Amino acid sequence: MNIILLGGTGSIGTLSLELIDEFNYNLLGVSLGTDTCKSLEIVKKFKPEYICVRKEEDKAIFKDYVKNIFVGNTGLDELASIKCDILINALSGSVGLKPTISALKAKNDIALANKESLVMAGDIVMDLARKENVKIYPVDSEHSAIWQCLNGEDNKTIKKLYITASGGAFRDKKREELVDVTVTDALNHPNWKMGKKITIDSATMMNKGFEVIEAHHLFGVSYENIKPIMHKESIVHSLVLFNDSNMKALLAPISMKEPILYALNKGSRVKYDNGFNLTTLHFKNISFKRFPCLKYAIEAGKKGGIMPTVLQAANEAAVELFLNGKIKFLDIEEIVYQELKKTKNFKPSLEDIIRVNEEVKNRVIGGRL
Numbered sequence: 235m236n237i238i239l240l241g242g243t244g245s246i247g248t249l250s251l252e253l254i255d256e257f258n259y260n261l262l263g264v265s266l267g268t269d270t271c272k273s274l275e276i277v278k279k280f281k282p283e284y285i286c287v288r289k290e291e292d293k294a295i296f297k298d299y300v301k302n303i304f305v306g307n308t309g310l311d312e313l314a315s316i317k318c319d320i321l322i323n324a325l326s327g328s329v330g331l332k333p334t335i336s337a338l339k340a341k342n343d344i345a346l347a348n349k350e351s352l353v354m355a356g357d358i359v360m361d362l363a364r365k366e367n368v369k370i371y372p373v374d375s376e377h378s379a380i381w382q383c384l385n386g387e388d389n390k391t392i393k394k395l396y397i398t399a400s401g402g403a404f405r406d407k408k409r410e411e412l413v414d415v416t417v418t419d420a421l422n423h424p425n426w427k428m429g430k431k432i433t434i435d436s437a438t439m440m441n442k443g444f445e446v447i448e449a450h451h452l453f454g455v456s457y458e459n460i461k462p463i464m465h466k467e468s469i470v471h472s473l474v475l476f477n478d479s480n481m482k483a484l485l486a487p488i489s490m491k492e493p494i495l496y497a498l499n500k501g502s503r504v505k506y507d508n509g510f511n512l513t514t515l516h517f518k519n520i521s522f523k524r525f526p527c528l529k530y531a532i533e534a535g536k537k538g539g540i541m542p543t544v545l546q547a548a549n550e551a552a553v554e555l556f557l558n559g560k561i562k563f564l565d566i567e568e569i570v571y572q573e574l575k576k577t578k579n580f581k582p583s584l585e586d587i588i589r590v591n592e593e594v595k596n597r598v599i600g601g602r603l
Contacts, residue, residue: 236262237498238284238316238342240333241324242276243267245429246347246373249490250322251276253498263302263313265325270295286313311336320498322373323348326431327550328591331355335584338362345497347373349444350550354543355587356451370452371497376445377452378493379471379484384453385501387476395455396473397445398465399520400425402437405466409524415563417556425468425488434553438566439520443531447542450535457536462528464518486510527567530574539579543587547594548573560602569598 237254241247242264254261263284266273270292277285277299284302286309287293293303304312307329314321314333321337322345323330330348337344338359346352351359363370372378376397384392403422404412420437421430428436435441442462449460463473473483486492487510495506522529527549534541552569555561561569573594582590 235259235320235498236318238263238313238318238321239324240265240286240310240314240322240330241267241326241347243269243272244324244326245427245432246324246490246494247322250324250494250498251280253491253495254280257495257504259498262318263316265310265313266292274299284313284316286310307332314342315340316342318342320345320371320500322494322498323351324373326429328354328546328595331591332588334359335362338366338368341366341368343369343371343500345371345373345494347494349374349441349448350546352448352451353444353546354591355584356447356542357538358584358587360451369500371500372448372452373490373493373497374445374448375471375486375490375493377448377472378496379486380449380453380474381501382484382496383472383474383482387474387482389454391476391478392453392455392474393459393477393479394475395449395453395460396475397442397449397460397462398468398470398472398517399439399442399462400436400466400468401464402439402441403433404437405464409564412564413562417559420556420563424466430557431550431553434556434566435549437563438527438549439525440527440531440549440566440570442520442525443528443535444546446528446532447535457532462520464520465516467513467515469513469515470517485512527570530567530570534574537579538581540582540586540590541574541577541579543582543590544573544577544594545570547591548598551595551598555599555602573598 261280261282265286285300286304310333314336321342324347328350331351334351446460468488470483475481534545548570552566
């Protein structure tokens with residue numbers, strides 16, 4: 235199996251590389267981050283034919299190991315356009331959208347971990363996938379769970395999708411207790427070890443809102459029939475309620491390796507022992523008042539048009555400001571709310587989405603430096 239991996243040094247990228255090594259898959263190409271030592275280790279171990287680096291001057295570091303070196307965001311598009319058996323988009327943030335489009339145009343099946351591709355441009359991405367007869371396999375554990383629950387089922391029989399949420403670092407805190415929480419506090423997720431941005435998004439519950447939008451596009455289910463639900467153990471990753479009142483759930487360990495592996499094999503199961511043990515399970519409803527970002531995300535998804543792009547851009551910029559100590563935690567949701575409030579909706583082209591994404595991020599960040 236020839237694999238191209240975008241985001242090779244991130245959390246999903248690192249797990250993907252472990253699986254590529256364990257199952258002796260071929261890493262055809264990989265995009266690398268700013269950690270030169272880690273990037274060199276990847277190149278020396280996997281010997282990819284193609285790589286993409288952040289800056290032109292970085293090419294000198296790898297020229298003795300790889301002949302084909304792409305650079306920057308343009309390089310990501312070029313790498314994504316190389317024909318492969320499957321492309322893993324594990325990039326974080328809006329930078330992942332254009333490579334998704336490039337991969338689809340190249341007729342590469344995609345294992346998609348980049349939420350922003352569907353949040354910002356779900357209609358465009360899914361329409362293009364259908365046009366090019368390309369498959370998008372979800373890597374998020376929640377969407378992988380829904381996908382697995384729907385295998386062998388008629389999607390017309392779906393009554394409701396339940397997407398579980400751990401609640402993030404502050405799930406047991408009241409809103410008044412969040413006023414002075416620190417970045418370190420927010421990054422202390424009780425269940426998962428993830429990248430910084432997605433961990434903050436988990437704490438605000440914006441991540442779960444993004445997942446509702448993703449599920450809408452991936453499975454063609456209306457927003458009214460997709461419900462996030464609190465499940466602290468993170469063992470049940472999603473549930474599907476059918477019109478005969480029967481329900482399916484996927485139970486799995488707190489690990490991203492299983493959904494990555496399932497996506498890489500395009501829905502086929504391979505032997506993999508993770509030592510999983512069942513534990514006590516709890517569920518409860520999620521309050522929009524306690525987690526307003528979840529409400530904003532679902533509302534933006536329902537409105538469609540340019541609103542999901544504004545949502546993602548404002549959140550991406552606000553999380554960056556919070557991680558850099560420029561704003562407080564609760565400012566994230568206020569920034570998102572204000573940007574959505576001031577936006578007049580319209581049906582965008584891909585070029586509109588890319589433009590508005592940059593405009594919103596620049597406006598949010600520029601106003602607080």
